[in-house]
Amino acid sequence: MTSKTRRRPAGQVSGENIVIEAAWMYYNDGLNQNEIANRLQVSRATVVNYLQEARERGYIRISLSPEAFTSHNLAQKLRDRFGLQAAFLLPEGIGTAEETLLRVARGAADWLPHLLGSGDRLGVAWGRTVYEVAEAVERTQLSDVTVTQLVGSMATPYGFTAEICSANMAQNLGAKCINLHAPAVLSDPELATRLRAEPIIHAQLEALSHCNKAIFAAGSIAPDSHIVGSGVASSEDLEWYIRHGAAGVLCGRFIDAQGRFIPGDLDARMIGVELDKLLGLDMGLLVSVGADKVGPMLAAIAGGYVTHVVTSVETARGMLDKA
Amino acid sequence: MTSKTRRRPAGQVSGENIVIEAAWMYYNDGLNQNEIANRLQVSRATVVNYLQEARERGYIRISLSPEAFTSHNLAQKLRDRFGLQAAFLLPEGIGTAEETLLRVARGAADWLPHLLGSGDRLGVAWGRTVYEVAEAVERTQLSDVTVTQLVGSMATPYGFTAEICSANMAQNLGAKCINLHAPAVLSDPELATRLRAEPIIHAQLEALSHCNKAIFAAGSIAPDSHIVGSGVASSEDLEWYIRHGAAGVLCGRFIDAQGRFIPGDLDARMIGVELDKLLGLDMGLLVSVGADKVGPMLAAIAGGYVTHVVTSVETARGMLDKA
DNA sequence: ACAATATGCTGACATTTGTCAAAAACTGTG
DNA sequence: CACAGTTTTTGACAAATGTCAGCATATTGT
Numbered sequence: 001m002t003s004k005t006r007r008r009p010a011g012q013v014s015g016e017n018i019v020i021e022a023a024w025m026y027y028n029d030g031l032n033q034n035e036i037a038n039r040l041q042v043s044r045a046t047v048v049n050y051l052q053e054a055r056e057r058g059y060i061r062i063s064l065s066p067e068a069f070t071s072h073n074l075a076q077k078l079r080d081r082f083g084l085q086a087a088f089l090l091p092e093g094i095g096t097a098e099e100t101l102l103r104v105a106r107g108a109a110d111w112l113p114h115l116l117g118s119g120d121r122l123g124v125a126w127g128r129t130v131y132e133v134a135e136a137v138e139r140t141q142l143s144d145v146t147v148t149q150l151v152g153s154m155a156t157p158y159g160f161t162a163e164i165c166s167a168n169m170a171q172n173l174g175a176k177c178i179n180l181h182a183p184a185v186l187s188d189p190e191l192a193t194r195l196r197a198e199p200i201i202h203a204q205l206e207a208l209s210h211c212n213k214a215i216f217a218a219g220s221i222a223p224d225s226h227i228v229g230s231g232v233a234s235s236e237d238l239e240w241y242i243r244h245g246a247a248g249v250l251c252g253r254f255i256d257a258q259g260r261f262i263p264g265d266l267d268a269r270m271i272g273v274e275l276d277k278l279l280g281l282d283m284g285l286l287v288s289v290g291a292d293k294v295g296p297m298l299a300a301i302a303g304g305y306v307t308h309v310v311t312s313v314e315t316a317r318g319m320l321d322k323a
Numbered sequence: 324m325t326s327k328t329r330r331r332p333a334g335q336v337s338g339e340n341i342v343i344e345a346a347w348m349y350y351n352d353g354l355n356q357n358e359i360a361n362r363l364q365v366s367r368a369t370v371v372n373y374l375q376e377a378r379e380r381g382y383i384r385i386s387l388s389p390e391a392f393t394s395h396n397l398a399q400k401l402r403d404r405f406g407l408q409a410a411f412l413l414p415e416g417i418g419t420a421e422e423t424l425l426r427v428a429r430g431a432a433d434w435l436p437h438l439l440g441s442g443d444r445l446g447v448a449w450g451r452t453v454y455e456v457a458e459a460v461e462r463t464q465l466s467d468v469t470v471t472q473l474v475g476s477m478a479t480p481y482g483f484t485a486e487i488c489s490a491n492m493a494q495n496l497g498a499k500c501i502n503l504h505a506p507a508v509l510s511d512p513e514l515a516t517r518l519r520a521e522p523i524i525h526a527q528l529e530a531l532s533h534c535n536k537a538i539f540a541a542g543s544i545a546p547d548s549h550i551v552g553s554g555v556a557s558s559e560d561l562e563w564y565i566r567h568g569a570a571g572v573l574c575g576r577f578i579d580a581q582g583r584f585i586p587g588d589l590d591a592r593m594i595g596v597e598l599d600k601l602l603g604l605d606m607g608l609l610v611s612v613g614a615d616k617v618g619p620m621l622a623a624i625a626g627g628y629v630t631h632v633v634t635s636v637e638t639a640r641g642m643l644d645k646a
Numbered sequence: 647a648c649a650a651t652a653t654g655c656t657g658a659c660a661t662t663t664g665t666c667a668a669a670a671a672c673t674g675t676g
Numbered sequence: 677c678a679c680a681g682t683t684t685t686t687g688a689c690a691a692a693t694g695t696c697a698g699c700a701t702a703t704t705g706t
Contacts, residue, residue, distance in 0.1 A: 017636070020391050021414035027385050028429060032662065043686050048664060059391040061384075062350055068343050068382035091344035106351060117466065118440040143440065313340070355692065366656045371694060 022047055023054035058139070066111050078309065078316050081323060082301050085283075088310045097290060100312050104289040105132035108215075108310040113173065115283060115308065116213065118143050122175070123150040123208055123273065124166040125216035125251045126184075127226060129287050131160035133215065134168035141174035148177075148208045150216070151252045151272030152184035154230045169215075178207045182271045184252055185232050189268035196271060208273050213283040216305075218296035219249030227252070237266060248296025250275060250305060257295070259303015278305050285310065294318040345370055346377035384461070389434050401632065401639050404646065405624050408606075411633045420613060423635050427612040428455035431538075431633040436496065438606060438631065439536065441466050445498070446473040446531055446596065447489040448539035448574045449507075450549060452610050454483035456538065457491035464497035471500075471531045473539070474575045474595030475507035477553045492538075501530045505594045507575060508555050512591035519594060531596050536606040539628075541619035542572030550575070560589060571619025573598060573628060580618070582626020601628050608633065617641040 018040065025031045025039070026047075033051075037044040054060055069075065069088045078087040090107045092100050112133070116122060124130060124147055147170035153162050163179045170177030182201050186192045195201055219227050221242055227233050227249050233241075241264055247257040253275050254262045261275045278284060286306045288297050291314075298319060300306050311319075345363065348354045349370075356374075360367040377383055392398065392411045401410040413430045415423050435456070439445060447453060447470055470493035476485050486502045493500030505524050509515045518524055542550050544565055550556050550572050556564075564587055570580040576598050577585045584598045601607060609629045611620050614637075621642060623629050634642075 017395060017414055020387075020395075023387055023391070024414060024426070027387060028426070034662080044663085045665085045686055046684080049685080052664090054391075057391070059388050061386050061388050063384050064343075064346055064350060065382050065384050068346070068377075068380070072340065072343075091340055091347060103347070103351075118442075357692080367693085368657075368695085369655055372654080375694090 019050045019053050019057075020059065022050035023059055026051055027060060061138070063110055063138075066114055069107065069111075074313060074316055074320075077320060081320060082306075082309075084301075084309055085307045087308070087316070089313050089316050090289075090311070092312050092314050100314075101129065101289055102132060102136075104287065104310060104312055105129060106136040108133045108285070108287045109136035109138070111310060112137060112215070112285070113140055113142065115285065116142055116145055116173070118145070120144075120213050120282075121146045121148060121207075121211045122169075122173075123148050123211035123214035123216075123278075124169050125150045125214070126154075126160075126162035126165050127217045127219065128160060129217040129289070130165050130215060131168075133287055134165050134172065137169065137172035139172055139174070145173060145175035146178060146207075147173065147175045148211055149180040149204075150208055150211075150214065152180050152182045152270070154184045154232055178204060180204045180208065180271070184270060184272055185266065186269045186271070192269045192271060201271070205271075209277050211277075212281055213285070214278055214281055215285040215287065216251055216278075216300075218286060218288045218293050218300045220290075220292045220296055221246050221248060221254075222292055225249070232270075233266060237264070240264065247299040250296075250300050250303075251278065255299050255303055257299050257302065259299050259301070259305065261303075275303075275305070279303075281307070283307050287311070289315050291315070291318055294322055298323055342373045342376050342380075343382065345373035346382055349374055350383060381462070386433055386461075389437055392430065392434075397636060397639055397643075400643060404643060405629075405632075407624075407632055408630045410631070410639070412636050412639050413612075413634070415635050415637050423637075424452065424612055425455060425459075427610065427633060427635055428452060429459045431456045431608070431610045432459035432461070434633060435460060435538070435608070436463055436465065438608065439465055439468055439496070441468070443536050443605075444469045444471060444530075444534045445492075445496075446471050446534035446537035446539075446601075447492050448473045448537070449477075449483075449485035449488050450540045450542065451483060452540040452612070453488050453538060454491075456610055457488050457495065460492065460495035462495055462497070468496060468498035469501060469530075470496065470498045471534055472503040472527075473531055473534075473537065475503050475505045475593070477507045477555055501527060503527045503531065503594070507593060507595055508589065509592045509594070515592045515594060524594070528594075532600050534596075534600075535604055536608070537601055537604055538608040538610065539574055539601075539623075541609060541611045541616050541623045543613075543615045543619055544569050544571060544577075545615055548572070555593075556589060560587070563587065570622040573619075573623050573626075574601065578622050578626055580622050580625065582622050582624070582628065584626075598626075598628070602626075604630070606630050610634070612638050614638070614641055617645055621646055 022036055025036045033044045033047045037047045070086050075087040075089050088107055088111050090104050147166050149162055149166035151162050166179060167177055182195055196205060219225060228235055228238055232252055241254040241262060244262055245256040246254040246262055248255055252270055252272050254264065256262055284306045285308045286297060286300055287310045289312045294315060345359055348359045356367045356370045360370045393409050398410040398412050411430055411434050413427050470489050472485055472489035474485050489502060490500055505518055519528060542548060551558055551561055555575055564577040564585060567585055568579040569577040569585055571578055575593055575595050577587060579585055607629045608631045609620060609623055610633045612635045617638060
């Protein structure tokens with residue numbers, strides 16, 4: 001450069017502005033970095049820095065359009081076969097089960113904001129999958145959306161509890177959050193009854209019964225299921241429910257293959273949404289993946305809790321095969 | 324490659340799927356094209372093709388976040404000075420006035436979907452700027468939004484008429500559209516009265532008076548203004564209004580520098596929204612740019628029609644200077 | 647069955663983008 | 677005003693991405 005180099009004044013408007021300017025030229029006007037460098041009278045390397053800064057500050061948002069995942073063949077089949085409003089299928093790739101779960105969670109996270117609108121009250125269940133979805137939601141600012149914790153908390157060795165799921169979800173969506181300040185399961189039914197009558201808890205339970213949308217995963221009934229690992233149910237409980245026809249778990253409650261609620265010993269001691277409150281919602285978003293979840297997912301769908309599904313292509317195939 | 328090359332079956336699910344898979348790996352998993360090529364067992368050049376296809380099909384959406392443009396210094400000044408809810412300022416760059424207009428229009432188009440929600444009824448005015456905004460809106464699918472044409476049609480030599488503005492807008496937003504099937508201005512007041520009483524027209528006028536949001540530009544009162552060019556007003560009309568204090572044009576009506584409606588000969592012959600219907604809306608989105616628009620924009624703001632502004636940095640400076 | 651046509655893939659090369667250490671410009675201090 | 681400490685910019689190099697002609701495999705028509 002012939003003349004003296006001019007630096008952008010730190011912390012000034014124009015300083016921020018030039019970053020936006022560069023980002024706009026690059027992403028909207030389609031100029032390449034050389035052209036931008038010429039116009040802004042800086043070196044190309046500087047343009048690279050500006051663009052990086054723009055990305056770091058979150059000015060640039062790249063997303064895969066939901067249509068790509070809801071429109072293809074298998075998704076339509078799934079929709080038609082199970083009477084869903086929409087299905088969102090993620091490709092597996094070569095990755096491990098863990099990677100696939102994260103991918104599905106990110107897919108759900110991308111999709112979720114499109115499914116919410118002003119005035120919605122979203123019930124959030126609990127589980128590893130739901131936790132990852134909450135984490136993966138891009139920071140947005142939805143207007144007038146409330147997030148509600150659907151089931152009480154539990155001491156989990158996994159590090160994700162029900163209130164963390166709902167709190168993160170609300171945080172990232174820019175929504176209000178109503179937590180449920182009670183354990184998911186108590187040792188004594190009478191204590192549970194009294195706790196439910198407590199004004200604070202009562203108000204929270206009241207709030208969650210007015211959700212119009214919900215997001216949840218299908219819980220498996222394998223012996224290593226989280227429902228046991230998190231201490232909600234004991235191994236004996238689980239066996240008892242399996243003997244009585246359990247096919248899956250939904251918001252801490254056991255359901256059979258037709259999706260019917262299986263009443264049992266636990267219910268009187270639990271604090272959380274009752275399954276019939278999840279029927280007839282504007283949206284029931286089921287997010288789950290894996291061969292072991294096929295049965296539980298089909299059960300949840302059969303029970304009429306589900307309007308939208310996010311899962312992997314592989315799992316979707318499994319569902320169509322088994323049904 | 325050692326083995327025979329395998330081609331993806333044309334027109335099949337997996338064919339579409341592999342494109343999505345590649346796009347996902349690239350944009351979400353952050354893999355580079357080489358890594359993707361290895362995993363998919365194709366050449367890197369093929370991955371390039373997949374990604375291009377994904378972009379062409381609109382699977383990938385890149386946008387600049389509105390926060391970047393509404394949060395900076397000058398935007399805040401504008402907001403505070405004029406009591407706006409938000410201002411969205413686009414950098415000029417080096418481009419021509421034409422380029423700047425397109426840039427501002429694209430900015431407004433990016434922002435607009437964020438400002439609309441379920442149940443909204445958006446009134447759409449007319450003009451070059453509004454037309455470009457409508458064109459630039461990315462195809463989306465808003466639920467339960469209605470777009471309404473605010474002013475009647477006119478024979479314009481420019482190729483953008485009021486109904487094209489509203490129709491394109493509705494199309495691209497995925498909204499319902501209510502057009503106004505009448506000319507903007509008639510030769511005879513009596514005919515205008517009768518036309519307004521026609522059931523179809525009456526219903527449409529009724530509909531547009533129930534908008535809760537609106538998008539419009541400020542019209543200049545220069546002799547080469549579109550209001551003359553499109554035949555809505557004659558040069559004599561324009562001069563008359565200027566003598567009576569006109570500072571700008573809003574939805575075909577003349578206003579003075581304080582934003583007060585200037586009644587005149589034209590009004591009885593016009594078919595379109597009346598200015599008082601635009602007061603007190605949830606949103607009045609003013610999109611305009613250029614030195615000649617500063618006066619009209621200030622007039623519109625003074626009149627209380629405006630809650631949100633999209634313009635260029637330069638124009639914003641002009642507004643602050645002049646006010 | 648065979649040629650003609652269409653489609654998708656690839657390797658080699660061209661262009662664009664990213665990295666990094668060093669230089670330049672600014673800031674605050676004695 | 678010299679200085680040490682930061683921040684920003686830059687040039688040279690490395691890596692990633694885009695292009696395109698030609699080839700291989702399907703599909704179509706006869």
